[in-house]
Amino acid sequence: MSAVVSPIREPLVNGSKTYHQITEDICSPTERTPSPAWIAAFIVAVACLSFGVACILWTIWQGIGTWDLNRTIGWGWDITNFVWWVGIGHAGTLISAILLLFRQKWRTGVNRAAEAMTIFAVICAALFPGIHMGRIWLSFFVLPYPNTRGPLWVNFNSPLLWDVFAISTYFTVSLLFWYTGLVPDFATVRDRARGFRKKFYNFLSFGWTGKAKHWQRWESLSLILAGLATPLVLSVHTIVSFDFATSVIPGWHTTIFPPYFVAGAIFSGFAMVQTLMLITRKVLKLEDYITVAHIESMNKVILLTGTIVGVAYLTELFIAWYSGYVYEQFAFYNRAAGIYWWSYFGMMACNVLSPQIFWVKKFRRSIFVTFFMSIFVNIGMWFERFVIIATTLARDYLPSAWSYYVPTWVEIGIFIGTLGIFFTFYLIFVRVAPVVAIAEIKSILKSAGDQYTGPEAHRKKKEAEQVH
Amino acid sequence: MASSKHNEVLYGLYNDEEVLMDAIRNAHKKGLDIMEVYTPFPVHGLDDCLGLEESRLHIAGFIYGITGTMTAFGFMTWVFTRDWPIIFGGKPYWSVPAFIPISFELTVLFACVGMVITFYTICGMGPGITNPILDDRITDDKFCIAFNVNNASSGDVNEMKAFFNETGAEEVNKKTI
Numbered sequence: 001m002s003a004v005v006s007p008i009r010e011p012l013v014n015g016s017k018t019y020h021q022i023t024e025d026i027c028s029p030t031e032r033t034p035s036p037a038w039i040a041a042f043i044v045a046v047a048c049l050s051f052g053v054a055c056i057l058w059t060i061w062q063g064i065g066t067w068d069l070n071r072t073i074g075w076g077w078d079i080t081n082f083v084w085w086v087g088i089g090h091a092g093t094l095i096s097a098i099l100l101l102f103r104q105k106w107r108t109g110v111n112r113a114a115e116a117m118t119i120f121a122v123i124c125a126a127l128f129p130g131i132h133m134g135r136i137w138l139s140f141f142v143l144p145y146p147n148t149r150g151p152l153w154v155n156f157n158s159p160l161l162w163d164v165f166a167i168s169t170y171f172t173v174s175l176l177f178w179y180t181g182l183v184p185d186f187a188t189v190r191d192r193a194r195g196f197r198k199k200f201y202n203f204l205s206f207g208w209t210g211k212a213k214h215w216q217r218w219e220s221l222s223l224i225l226a227g228l229a230t231p232l233v234l235s236v237h238t239i240v241s242f243d244f245a246t247s248v249i250p251g252w253h254t255t256i257f258p259p260y261f262v263a264g265a266i267f268s269g270f271a272m273v274q275t276l277m278l279i280t281r282k283v284l285k286l287e288d289y290i291t292v293a294h295i296e297s298m299n300k301v302i303l304l305t306g307t308i309v310g311v312a313y314l315t316e317l318f319i320a321w322y323s324g325y326v327y328e329q330f331a332f333y334n335r336a337a338g339i340y341w342w343s344y345f346g347m348m349a350c351n352v353l354s355p356q357i358f359w360v361k362k363f364r365r366s367i368f369v370t371f372f373m374s375i376f377v378n379i380g381m382w383f384e385r386f387v388i389i390a391t392t393l394a395r396d397y398l399p400s401a402w403s404y405y406v407p408t409w410v411e412i413g414i415f416i417g418t419l420g421i422f423f424t425f426y427l428i429f430v431r432v433a434p435v436v437a438i439a440e441i442k443s444i445l446k447s448a449g450d451q452y453t454g455p456e457a458h459r460k461k462k463e464a465e466q467v468h
Numbered sequence: 469m470a471s472s473k474h475n476e477v478l479y480g481l482y483n484d485e486e487v488l489m490d491a492i493r494n495a496h497k498k499g500l501d502i503m504e505v506y507t508p509f510p511v512h513g514l515d516d517c518l519g520l521e522e523s524r525l526h527i528a529g530f531i532y533g534i535t536g537t538m539t540a541f542g543f544m545t546w547v548f549t550r551d552w553p554i555i556f557g558g559k560p561y562w563s564v565p566a567f568i569p570i571s572f573e574l575t576v577l578f579a580c581v582g583m584v585i586t587f588y589t590i591c592g593m594g595p596g597i598t599n600p601i602l603d604d605r606i607t608d609d610k611f612c613i614a615f616n617v618n619n620a621s622s623g624d625v626n627e628m629k630a631f632f633n634e635t636g637a638e639e640v641n642k643k644t645i
Contacts, residue, residue, distance in 0.1 A: 019608070144547070151552075153547045153552055155554075156566065165570045169576055188607040202598055225583070229576075231572075231576070442509040443511070
């Protein structure tokens, strides 16, 4: 193919793959019996999931009193976890949608797994507002359905209701986008399978045959879905930030929240993608498809968004001082030096300082450093949400109402449970579906495969020319 | 193409998309009527080469999207100005800025769901649907040109076979689908 590729651009597919080799490499993990490592991980994940489900059932049975929320601190770990999970989800859409619009070829190695991660993260996120309602069996009240109470409609002016629409739309669109991308790859697995697996994948592949016209429509659909998902993903975290920004709490009522939340979401999402991909590529032996070049690209995004988040923190501090508004000033003084100073410190250290090591190329390309950094960032972004929510609420306008909050074992259990849900789904996903988008990798092979492009390929080509 | 009656198909498998595209151009020159081309991945430039019209899916998407906008905005307007007007925080009943987030979300939702359903419907695909497959390797690494030979004379078939040989097809087979 005659795509213009810079000779110094690193190849994205290593190992001089052929089309058939790509199919083999990516399909085979779904065809082997699970490895002991997978089984062990699955047992741990299901154990966490079960514990989480038990805690959720206990919460529903007993009521929200099983949590340590109080009149002052009405949002604690639940909403912290909600925002954290939604944020994690955003990297998947960013990789698959925004990078598709920007024609970034490196997205093809990681988009499938990142989108799967999005869907599982949104499931975990949506759980929290649901159980936080207390009476989860009445959660359908958030939908504007014709009812016998008037009909009394929901409040369309409330950011919490916007959230209902944003999260459910986001989940639906992500799922459709992901699945439509999977259909041709399920067909590839189907055509290699026998017996029951063939029937199973035949069902999943929706009767895909690979007709030229279908590919044309498929590409058109992917592009438009990407075009719609891009503003959608920005709107979702903007609306999540409105939950805070439209309130009148000092420290929340700021216009910086939407961009700051979106940057933070992408930041934490990429960190989670790194955590997952580093393990996945190793265990499934996909190092030729998820290369160090991919990892470096994602680390650059982490560095950029981490720095944006850092600038946002400093801007908040500056504006609090510059506003001359004592309540706002106190809110930020309290965050940095109040009772929850340690979470502010954790946030600053993990989100702002630690990603700066990625200015050094050696660290950006180190798998070991990247893995630890990805964990740091996830912890840091969790702290960020905790700082915003619990620290701010703990010290409100009335000193007589000031309070402190520590989670109960039930709240911790539900959080562990969502980690369990997330990893259980992810582990099932890597067994059932091709983890890397097979068709998309094939489509970039000739412009990004190491036998066609990259410094090494160009050197060889030159040498061959000199021989002649 | 998607007729219910069985078609007798003569098809050739190629190993590379560039060879395939050359073959398609060659077929056009010879005036051979290609029934279908199958590829394992979206081949850049193939639709131009085959002379496929641009997909009109985006027009459908726009219509679905605008329907979503109207539905959301119209419904919220009706609820807050006609059906049950309530004042929230001293704002007007018809508080347009507050309607924007939900109008946007429903625009995206309608457009996406509508387009995906349209896509599967016009492609004749969906859960539980099985379409005939010429060769299992088409979804792996083979590029396929298929001719319909229902009413072809043996002379025509021979011409097609010669075409496949000439253009570098690895395999030529006949199948009824």
